Amino acid sequence: MRDDITYRLPQQRRLVTELPGPRSAELADRRRRAVAGGVGSSVPVYAADADGGVIVDVDGNSLIDLGSGIAVTSVGAADPAVASAVAEQAGHFTHTCFMVTPYEGYVAVAERLNRLTPGVHDKRTVLFNSGAEAVENAVKAARLATGREAVVAFEHAYHGRTNLTMGLTAKAMPYKTGFGPFATGIYRMPMSYPYRDPAGQTGEEAARAVIARINTQIGAASLAAMIIEPIQGEGGFIVPAPGFLPTLAEWAREHGVVFIADEVQTGFARTGDWFACDHEGVVPDMITMAKGIAGGMPLSAVTGRADLLDAVHPGGLGGTYGGNPVSCAAALAALDSMERHRLADRAREIGASIVARLEQVAADTGVIGDIRGRGAMIAAELVHPGTDEPWHELTRAVAAEAQRHGVVVLTCGTYGNVIRLLPPLVIGDDLLADGLNVLAEAIATVAAR
The missing domain is CATH 3.90.1150.10 (Aspartate Aminotransferase, domain 1)
Incomplete structure (x- = not known):
């Protein structure tokens, strides 16, 4: 038991029937x-x-x-602050659509994410419903802002179940088998996987091998974005060797390639920092978030450089339910709980x-x-x-x-x-x-x- 947290249910394992009952x-x-x-x-x-x-x-x-609904209920599945915020907001209104009649909660979540995410540069945020939706829109914005089409993803990656994100995802079964054809312009590169990499290979060496392959197979001038999970989730919780992420991020910055960190599973204190990128001081151009953001309510976000996200024309980003007011209230309360505890x-x-x-x-x-x-x-x-x-x-x-x-x-x-x-x-x-x-x-x- 934790002294600073009040639990509503007894915190014990107790079986009264065989499972399933x-x-x-x-x-x-x-x-x-x-x-x-x-x-x-x-x-x-x-x-x-x-x-x-x-x-x-x-x-x-x-x-x-020991699963948290796949890293979602980090503050618990019934955090009192989240439950109270949801009830209060639902008592006022559950929906207006931010694209029709906006509301303060959306703005407040955006302000909070702009402060919390890595880097002190000018940022903008847009809210969606799921991690896959955030990833898809980050790629859209990167392509539009750069005027390029190619996107690099990595072996063992998982980015979602929509058509574009299935193309970014590496594993076929059960995520991709039978669902093609997928979006074009996606290239897969080797991931740093220390347990299975050649003995003694450093993260920087693994990154240089990726860069060499990009240069020969795609060309930096054609590459809009590179998307990577700082610690891969569905692929096996693969932690790249030190130096892999910083080397790739530096190369991307030098060549005008948008470096997208997919922190859908790793974000919001899960890895011991607010974001996994913080561990090596990596500052992505865009970061995608979901899961732990709102204490179990559906919400996702893309936060990134202002020049990239503001490059998209009005109406190019959004969605009927994106940044739902109840989910925004939950997110603000969940973030407060993460800080308080x-x-x-x-x-x-x-x-x-x-x-x-x-x-x-x-x-x-x-x-x-x-x-x-x-x-x-x-x-x-x-x-x-x-x-x-x-x-x-x-x-x-x-x-x-x-x-x-x-x-x-x-x-x-x-x-x-x-x-x-x-x-x-x-x-x-x-x-x-x-x-x-x-x-x-x-x-x-x-x-x-």
């Missing part, structure tokens, strides 16, 4: 008859309540949440606890090839013992075993062999320790089968 099973049956089969879910229970670091299902089971500092504490526990598991089992991440964004890459061969079957089985015992963990990675941990930043130490113990036991149990 009868009520969840009933809802799963209804779902099969009503919801499209293409929508998947990681955990076979249905939520009824959530708070702090727990999710309570419809059967009364209390599960430890010093959640960037808390993310570092959480990360240290996770890494220490996973290192014990790695030594005991021999199936963890790499532990990586930053702050409360930590991953374990599972491999066959004595090799770096991905063990995706083990990964799926470990996640299922942990979930069976009441701990929500997520998987990711190009090879499907990465356990990723994204606990709410308001989780207490005892609850986190219990969740990590269950995960450790799941790894040991499944690996021994």
